[in-house]
Amino acid sequence: MKILFQSNAMRSNSAFTLIEIMVVIGIIAIISAIAIPNLMNPEHKLKSAATGLMGDIQKTRSMAIKTNTTWGIWFDKANNRYIISSYTGKDEAWSKIDTDGSQPIEKEVVFSGNIAGVQYGHGAATKTVTGNTSFPKEETTYSSEVLTFDSKGVCSAAVSGYGYRYVYLEHGELTYAVGTGATGIVRLFRWDGKKWQ
Numbered sequence: 001m002k003i004l005f006q007s008n009a010m011r012s013n014s015a016f017t018l019i020e021i022m023v024v025i026g027i028i029a030i031i032s033a034i035a036i037p038n039l040m041n042p043e044h045k046l047k048s049a050a051t052g053l054m055g056d057i058q059k060t061r062s063m064a065i066k067t068n069t070t071w072g073i074w075f076d077k078a079n080n081r082y083i084i085s086s087y088t089g090k091d092e093a094w095s096k097i098d099t100d101g102s103q104p105i106e107k108e109v110v111f112s113g114n115i116a117g118v119q120y121g122h123g124a125a126t127k128t129v130t131g132n133t134s135f136p137k138e139e140t141t142y143s144s145e146v147l148t149f150d151s152k153g154v155c156s157a158a159v160s161g162y163g164y165r166y167v168y169l170e171h172g173e174l175t176y177a178v179g180t181g182a183t184g185i186v187r188l189f190r191w192d193g194k195k196w197q
Contacts, residue, residue, distance in 0.1 A: 050176035064149035072148040095144040121170035125191040
């Protein structure tokens with residue numbers, strides 16, 4: 001009968017030591033202490049909502065070009081949301097979302113959840129991006145609160161209006177403006193307390 005002996009040096013040790021576990025827990029605690037307050041920060045929430053809207057505008061423009069059709073975004077201040085659609089529906093108008101289900105909703109974003117507290121508004125801003133001292137009632141300068149892109153990615157003048165148009169978002173006193181020019185280029189501005197940057 002053979003007895004095999006194995007030295008301690010040859011044994012594989014695949015377990016973690018108590019010190020290694022404590023170091024990992026410490027690192028996680030430090031990262032959490034830095035990250036969690038930033039995620040709850042109003043500035044972070046508003047910037048997240050504004051950059052999300054900017055990305056959705058760019059994607060809507062891309063889809064209009066890709067599908068060779070007109071796409072639109074409806075800014076619904078009453079319900080604190082915006083809706084992206086690829087077709088007008090039976091009424092053939094972009095001014096509202098059809099209730100009969102004939103208008104496909106490609107995406108709906110409600111300012112709640114991780115971006116709670118964000119809403120349409122201009123916060124502490126005292127003038128619009130274009131220099132006016134009075135803000136539009138619905139916090140958007142798009143005609144009928146709708147932005148549309150035609151198959152070439154150009155803002156439809158009949159619906160969106162001419163020149164740069166903007167949507168204003170606020171969280172308390174903080175304000176961002178997201179807008180487009182006639183060619184469909186998307187712009188993002190932040191009110192710094194004195195001017196738009």
